[in-house]
Amino acid sequence: MKNFFRILPLFLLGVSPAMAADFKNLYWAPPNVTVGGEKIDTILNFIFWLTFVVFILTQVVYITYLVKYRRRPGVKAHYSHGNNFLEIVWTTIPVLIFLGLAIYSNRVWNDLFRDPPPGTLQVNIFSYQFGWEFRYPGADGKLGETDVTLISMDNKFGIRSDDLAAADDFVSTDFVIPAGRPVQVLLNSRDVIHSFYVPSFRLYQDIVPGRTISWVWFEVKEPIDLQLACSQLCGVGHYNMMAPIRVLSQEEYDQWYQEKVEGAATAQASKAADSDRQVTIN
Numbered sequence: 001m002k003n004f005f006r007i008l009p010l011f012l013l014g015v016s017p018a019m020a021a022d023f024k025n026l027y028w029a030p031p032n033v034t035v036g037g038e039k040i041d042t043i044l045n046f047i048f049w050l051t052f053v054v055f056i057l058t059q060v061v062y063i064t065y066l067v068k069y070r071r072r073p074g075v076k077a078h079y080s081h082g083n084n085f086l087e088i089v090w091t092t093i094p095v096l097i098f099l100g101l102a103i104y105s106n107r108v109w110n111d112l113f114r115d116p117p118p119g120t121l122q123v124n125i126f127s128y129q130f131g132w133e134f135r136y137p138g139a140d141g142k143l144g145e146t147d148v149t150l151i152s153m154d155n156k157f158g159i160r161s162d163d164l165a166a167a168d169d170f171v172s173t174d175f176v177i178p179a180g181r182p183v184q185v186l187l188n189s190r191d192v193i194h195s196f197y198v199p200s201f202r203l204y205q206d207i208v209p210g211r212t213i214s215w216v217w218f219e220v221k222e223p224i225d226l227q228l229a230c231s232q233l234c235g236v237g238h239y240n241m242m243a244p245i246r247v248l249s250q251e252e253y254d255q256w257y258q259e260k261v262e263g264a265a266t267a268q269a270s271k272a273a274d275s276d277r278q279v280t281i282n
């Protein structure tokens, strides 16, 4: 019961208790782990404290006037028709604050979502009811091209069979990325709108079926284990639509990548052998 009352305000604020409990911080977002995420935090903090101060000030004025001008024995309640000068002042100030915030946050947005730097690792993220898969460039370092119109049960990523760069690409069920290197995600959905949401990355992006969303990129500072959870109610299995995010050191990542590339090469070779055999039988 005590816990219920501890968690209730979080529900009211729209914070996921599981997420907050995970970071032992019930009242704020989990720590930011990306380069540039601080800029989002600066805006969040500024808006939070501004709202807090404005709330306190308006409540103080409101309650003071309520008490001061109330009806008492021998005193009539004061009626004011308003004051044009004051109206203009307290409309202009919020307009300027909102305009400033809009311009500043637009600049931050532009800064964070400009074209990724050269050498960025590209990962194709495929979402479906109810799970995630991650496609990596193979030994050639090039992610094969895809076409959303080709996405089907058999061709999950919509890989174009005429693109040879796709042949050595491999798929992982964990989202494994190196720390200290920019990662660009190409987001696809097979069925409905899902959402790529990682609070620690300060990133939220809906994934819309029928198109590839390619402007999201980020750089994680240190190795860390996190969880990717779909944040767009997408059906009965939505609650279970998650995948581990493993941010590794460059060394560990290289090792993981090497193993995956070798695995993909073996699979490719045995597939080729199989089709050879079929040709012989026929």
Ligand SMILES: [Cu+2]
Binding pocket: 128, 193, 194, 195, 230, 231, 232, 233, 234, 238, 241
């Ligand atoms: Cu989903």
